[in-house]
Amino acid sequence: MASHHHHHEHSGDKLVDEAGKVLAEAGEQWTAMREDVFRTLAEQERPASAYDIAELVGQKRGKRVAANSVYRILDLFVRTNLANRIESANAYLANTHPGCHHDCIFLICDDCGQADHFDDDSLTGALIEAGRKAGYSNVRPVVELRGLCRDCSS
Structure with missing residues (x-):
């Protein structure tokens, strides 16, 4: 039988606010670009690649966004538990309970x-x-x- 965690699931602006708090607690800055990347990732219904996120953020910002920059941000999000990487698809999902550490x-x-x-x-x-x-x-x-x-x- 599975052991279940009791998560505090977040969505929308509440999720973005919570992600900003978790990143700040990790000693990292919550920049406008990081917020845009996280918000865009959180809006996706399915795992998204760094290229997908870069394209969408670029459309929102009205200028090209380098996928390398998005990769670095997504790697930071994975390290700080704001996102999960789907290894087999080389894609990412926003963590809807960023304060909870588990596998x-x-x-x-x-x-x-x-x-x-x-x-x-x-x-x-x-x-x-x-x-x-x-x-x-x-x-x-x-x-x-x-x-x-x-x-x-x-």
Whole structure:
């Protein structure tokens, strides 16, 4: 049985405000560009690539935004728990509970690209322990399950 965290899910301006607070608490500045990247990422229904985000932010700002800049910001967001990286798709999702640190297990639809997540502390804890027994430290599980979502499988 999965151990479930009780998250404080945020959306819209509340999510953006919470992300700004979390980044500031991490000793980082919440710049206009970082806010634009986060807001754009949070608006996406599916995982988005840095190139997708750069294009959308560029449209909003009325000038080209370099994907390299967006990659650096997204990497910062992943390090500070504001976003999750979907490794197999090289894409990102905004974390709707940025103050909560845990290891998500992602479910990714092979057809439409929808990504959902759930928490199972017993599973991710066992993976961390297996890594430690193998002599690794700072083990961070990245678990992705691929298949078809409810809509695509019906």
